[in-house]
Amino acid sequence: MNSHLKFQTPVYVTSPLIPSKEKVFEKFDAIWTSKWLTNHGVMHDELERRLKDVLGVQGVSVFNNGTIALLTALTSLDLPLGSEVITTPFTFPATTHSITWNRLKPVFCDIDNKTLTLDPQRIESLISNRTSAILGVHVYGIPCDVDAIKTIAEKYGLKVVYDAAHAFSTEVHGKAIGTFGDISMFSFHATKLFNTIEGGCLAYNRPELQEKIYYLRNFGIKNEEEVVEVGINGKMNEFQAAVGILNLDLFAEEKRKRKKIRSIYEAELSAIEGIDVVMIPEFATNSMEYFATRINKDLFGLSRDEIYNHLKDYNVFARKYFYPLCSDCEKYRYIPSAGPANLPVANKIKHEVLCLPFYGDLSEERAHRICEIIRTLRP
Amino acid sequence: MNSHLKFQTPVYVTSPLIPSKEKVFEKFDAIWTSKWLTNHGVMHDELERRLKDVLGVQGVSVFNNGTIALLTALTSLDLPLGSEVITTPFTFPATTHSITWNRLKPVFCDIDNKTLTLDPQRIESLISNRTSAILGVHVYGIPCDVDAIKTIAEKYGLKVVYDAAHAFSTEVHGKAIGTFGDISMFSFHATKLFNTIEGGCLAYNRPELQEKIYYLRNFGIKNEEEVVEVGINGKMNEFQAAVGILNLDLFAEEKRKRKKIRSIYEAELSAIEGIDVVMIPEFATNSMEYFATRINKDLFGLSRDEIYNHLKDYNVFARKYFYPLCSDCEKYRYIPSAGPANLPVANKIKHEVLCLPFYGDLSEERAHRICEIIRTLRP
Numbered sequence: 001m002n003s004h005l006k007f008q009t010p011v012y013v014t015s016p017l018i019p020s021k022e023k024v025f026e027k028f029d030a031i032w033t034s035k036w037l038t039n040h041g042v043m044h045d046e047l048e049r050r051l052k053d054v055l056g057v058q059g060v061s062v063f064n065n066g067t068i069a070l071l072t073a074l075t076s077l078d079l080p081l082g083s084e085v086i087t088t089p090f091t092f093p094a095t096t097h098s099i100t101w102n103r104l105k106p107v108f109c110d111i112d113n114k115t116l117t118l119d120p121q122r123i124e125s126l127i128s129n130r131t132s133a134i135l136g137v138h139v140y141g142i143p144c145d146v147d148a149i150k151t152i153a154e155k156y157g158l159k160v161v162y163d164a165a166h167a168f169s170t171e172v173h174g175k176a177i178g179t180f181g182d183i184s185m186f187s188f189h190a191t192k193l194f195n196t197i198e199g200g201c202l203a204y205n206r207p208e209l210q211e212k213i214y215y216l217r218n219f220g221i222k223n224e225e226e227v228v229e230v231g232i233n234g235k236m237n238e239f240q241a242a243v244g245i246l247n248l249d250l251f252a253e254e255k256r257k258r259k260k261i262r263s264i265y266e267a268e269l270s271a272i273e274g275i276d277v278v279m280i281p282e283f284a285t286n287s288m289e290y291f292a293t294r295i296n297k298d299l300f301g302l303s304r305d306e307i308y309n310h311l312k313d314y315n316v317f318a319r320k321y322f323y324p325l326c327s328d329c330e331k332y333r334y335i336p337s338a339g340p341a342n343l344p345v346a347n348k349i350k351h352e353v354l355c356l357p358f359y360g361d362l363s364e365e366r367a368h369r370i371c372e373i374i375r376t377l378r379p
Numbered sequence: 380m381n382s383h384l385k386f387q388t389p390v391y392v393t394s395p396l397i398p399s400k401e402k403v404f405e406k407f408d409a410i411w412t413s414k415w416l417t418n419h420g421v422m423h424d425e426l427e428r429r430l431k432d433v434l435g436v437q438g439v440s441v442f443n444n445g446t447i448a449l450l451t452a453l454t455s456l457d458l459p460l461g462s463e464v465i466t467t468p469f470t471f472p473a474t475t476h477s478i479t480w481n482r483l484k485p486v487f488c489d490i491d492n493k494t495l496t497l498d499p500q501r502i503e504s505l506i507s508n509r510t511s512a513i514l515g516v517h518v519y520g521i522p523c524d525v526d527a528i529k530t531i532a533e534k535y536g537l538k539v540v541y542d543a544a545h546a547f548s549t550e551v552h553g554k555a556i557g558t559f560g561d562i563s564m565f566s567f568h569a570t571k572l573f574n575t576i577e578g579g580c581l582a583y584n585r586p587e588l589q590e591k592i593y594y595l596r597n598f599g600i601k602n603e604e605e606v607v608e609v610g611i612n613g614k615m616n617e618f619q620a621a622v623g624i625l626n627l628d629l630f631a632e633e634k635r636k637r638k639k640i641r642s643i644y645e646a647e648l649s650a651i652e653g654i655d656v657v658m659i660p661e662f663a664t665n666s667m668e669y670f671a672t673r674i675n676k677d678l679f680g681l682s683r684d685e686i687y688n689h690l691k692d693y694n695v696f697a698r699k700y701f702y703p704l705c706s707d708c709e710k711y712r713y714i715p716s717a718g719p720a721n722l723p724v725a726n727k728i729k730h731e732v733l734c735l736p737f738y739g740d741l742s743e744e745r746a747h748r749i750c751e752i753i754r755t756l757r758p
Contacts, residue, residue, distance in 0.1 A: 021411050025404055032400050037569040037576045064443055064577065067598070067612035093598045093606045100609050103482055190416040197416045197616045198443065219446070219472045220708070224699065227472045227708040230479050233446035237576045239618050320603065329599070329606040 005373050007315035011366060015359045016190040017254045019246035027242035036238060039218075043241035047196075050248055054169060055186070056176025057203040061213045062241065066165055066187030066200030068234040070098040072216045073183040073202050074133070075230075076209055077159045079104055083132035088118050089327035089338070090346045091137040095163050096326040099135060107131070108327045108337040110345045116140070116278065119345070120148035126337065127152075133159040138167040138177065139322070141287035142280055146172060146180040153181075161185070164203075166289040168194045169251070173283050178203035188244060193258075193289045194251045196244035199236055257360030258288040261367045265291055265356065268371035274300025275374065278353075290321065291358035294349070301379040304354050314373050316357060323350040384752050386694035390745060394738040395569040396633045398625035406621035415617060418597075422620035426575075429627055433548060434565070435555025436582040440592045441620065445544055445566030445579030447613040449477040451595045452562040452581050453512070454609075455588055456538045458483055462511035467497050468706035468717070469725045470516040474542050475705040478514060486510070487706045487716040489724050495519070495657065498724070499527035505716065506531075512538040517546040517556065518701070520666035521659055525551060525559040532560075540564070543582075545668040547573045548630070552662050557582035567623060572637075572668045573630045575623035578615055636739030637667040640746045644670055644735065647750035653679025654753065657732075669700065670737035673728070680758040683733050693752050695736060702729040 018024075031037065044062060051060040063069035079085070085099045089108045099106045107126050112119040118136045134153060136144040144162065153160045160181035164170070168186050170177040178184040188199030202213060212229070215222055220229030236244075269275045278292035295304040302310070304320065311318050325346050327338035340347045356370060397403075410416065423441060430439040442448035458464070464478045468487045478485045486505050491498040497515045513532060515523040523541065532539045539560035543549070547565050549556040557563040567578035581592060591608070594601055599608030615623075648654045657671035674683040681689070683699065690697050704725055706717035719726045735749060 016414055016416055018411060018414065018416075021408065024407070024411075028403070028407070029400065032397060032403075035395055035397065037395055037397075037574075039569075065612045065614075068447075071611075093600065093610070094612065097598065097609050097611065101480065101611065190418075195416075197618060198612070198614065219476065220710070221472065225703060227703065227705075228710075230476050230710050231472070232450075232476065232480065233444045233473065233577070235444075235577065237619075239576060240616075324604060324606065326606075331599070331607075331609050 001313055002376050005314060005369060005376065010315050010317055011357045011370070012317045013319045013355055013357050014191045015361060016195055017193065017247055017250055017360065019243065019250060023246050024243065027246065028239065031238045031242065038235055038237035040235070041238040041241070043238045043245060044236055047241045047244045050245065051201060054248060055178045055203045057178040057205055058207055059204045059210045060201050061210065061217060062201045062236045063199065063217060063234040064236050064240070065198045066185055066189060067094040067098060068232060069200040069202050070094065070163060070185040071101050072213060072232065072234055073161050073185055074098055074102045074104065075216055076212050077133065077161070077182060079132040079159065084128065084130045085133045085135050086123055086126050086131060087135040088137050088139070089325040089343055090116055090139060090322050090349065091163065091326060092165070092322065093326055093329060095135065095137055096329070096332060104132070106332065106335070108343055110343045111349070113345050113349070115142050115145070115281070116349065117142055117144040118149065120145045120152065123149070123152050127156050131156065131158060133161060135161045135163065137163040138170065140278060140290045140292045141166045141170055143167070143170065143172045143177060143284050150180070165192070167287050168192065168289065170287045171285045179205055182206065183209065193254060193287060194247055196236065196240040196247070199240050199244065254360045255288045258358060260364065261358060261362050262288065262291060264364055264367040265371065268368070269293060269374065272300070272375060272378065291356050292321070293354050293356060294352040295354055296352070302377060304352055307374070307377060308354060310377050311373065316370055316373065318357070319355045321353060321355045323353065325350050380692055381755050384693060384748060384755065389694050389696055390736045390749070391696045392698045392734055392736050393570045394740060395574055396572065396626055396629055396739065398622065398629060402625050403622065406625065407618065410617045410621065417614055417616035419614070420617040420620070422617045422624060423615055426620045426623045429624065430580060433627060434557045434582045436557040436584055437586055438583045438589045439580050440589065440596060441580045441615040442578065442596060442613040443615050443619070444577045445564055445568060446473040446477060447611060448579040448581050449473065449542060449564040450480050451592060451611065451613055452540050452564055453477055453481045453483065454595055455591050456512065456540070456561060458511040458538065463507065463509045464512045464514050465502055465505050465510060466514040467516050467518070468704040468722055469495055469518060469701050469728065470542065470705060471544070471701065472705055472708060474514065474516055475708070475711060483511070485711065485714070487722055489722045490728070492724050492728070494521050494524070494660070495728065496521055496523040497528065499524045499531065502528070502531050506535050510535065510537060512540060514540045514542065516542040517549065519657060519669045519671045520545045520549055521657070522546070522549065522551045522556060522663050529559070544571070546666050547571065547668065549666045550664045558584055561585065562588065572633060572666060573626055575615065575619040575626070578619050578623065633739045634667045637737060639743065640737060640741050641667065641670060643743055643746040644750065647747070648672060648753065651679070651754060651757065670735050671700070672733050672735060673731040674733055675731070681756060683731055686753070686756060687733060689756050690752065695749055695752065697736070698734045700732060700734045702732065704729050
């Protein structure tokens, strides 16, 4: 180990974007004075309004977190009880859980070796008369093959939901990513490019969904006399919304700073044999949410797990997103589609991926130093 | 209408307890500096620790809201899929929804005419070999008949969960209310005596539940390598926790102020024929969360709905908690136990109850004036 390269304090995979205290206090002051702390307040409504422009969609509903949003997206589509939803195993567990919580059955589909998203070639063979929807994930902000998925969905009459947790403000061939499929979910967790502390939203271009999602988010309450849905509490409070409003003014600059960090990582790491940088395709904009690499053990000389552990010695806390696969989870591993034979690509990639520290304030010096550490790790 | 009694600005049923801005900003400043915004931060852990004392229980797990907490309580008990949970229709819809979201079946049991909680005399006749649990509600902070329910539960081997949303810091025969049953849920919504903007917690005396609830609240994640449950995102963020820590120092004083308001209401309204004040039994302490009345149309000369509407003309926004019943909701009204013949008491009471404005800062003058308005409404 090269002790001089070790960081004095831990460097984590991310650090949240936060507005200045002064601006936050100003907003909070207004909330305090109004005493309207939650339940569709003025900040909540302003954030929804502004997000429609930012995300380029006709409808936005904000939520207390992305998981409750995704859960509600599936509920709002009235999929038949117990029907099957084709989805990717290469994602955060919330994706699969949101299917299960809706009394639907996840069917895992393998991913493409390059895009790491649902392999459209494999989707069709998994469709049965029990299939009701496809739930794709724009993992690391890499868009799913939205055109191929659209064609399949139309052919079989399936709904399409996208987990766009990593794809805030992404465009695909110049079109806003939230315009594809029936509904897209964006996460606003502290670890995301744009955050509301905890939070998330649903984005959609079908105006008729707005009312139903509104009810589902608030216990199914239509008015003081009528409860029309089995809803949940998905309400975003005024403090979360205030942080969101302020971060809307900041995320573009944060993206620019991350772009600079990314260019350092790309330049230095692509020169190391055995390290592949996961790229966003040219037809899409980069949401700059994650910096993901793939480790080739044979070429680099160390496995992903070995690099991960060595980096810890240097006080660098990388993350193995997305290992384990959802199909590896105790509650899912016994369903037929979870078998490794059905998911050869995902099961290979889960041992290769490593996400490196990536946020605007990381500093160029630290980015260079992390690259230097990785170079020196090479046996 | 007596125009001189009309309020200039709306008087709502409640107004949230909030700490001083200065104290809140001090806490928020610490969060800003640490940049640890959510995911089991220091404020979160401090709040859980202090709530154990306040609620007099061995285990407390805080949540982003009470609904997700109640949902998780039922999940944590591993009730058989599709089994039946005996519950009250006289409650907020979240109670019944939490059963349905868990793929369990609500079975409505009528309430007692005096306590407005589950009638233990009727519970036994609803038990079948499919029954797995009883979900009681300490409505308005009136304790369920916890001893009778315990006896029944032990006889039939049922789990017991209490929705204690309205019963923060209540004691029953000198015992903390959260010690009854397997798990109790407390709500910390802005409308509750003690609030964390949105929020809630589970309280329990079985230490083995702590770990399972911890996983379920955070996607089932045990560690970076293992996902062991179909969890949800129920995490309370640091800002909510900070408001909670500060409100812990304030709620006792708020209760004292509400006690004064309550004594005015009690004295003046009990003198009006046809208005009955809903009382907390002497063996329990009063959580002071709601001030509920029952209107006898024959004796008063106006129905509850008529009084409710007239009060609006005076800018007084009372609430008909809990009308409609959960058994009236579109998604539940067709299940057999939802029939009015099974629920005669609840179906009578739902037309009688009216909750009046009740919070520490209401002011004695306004309490008197609201009583005066009600007196003048009498035909």
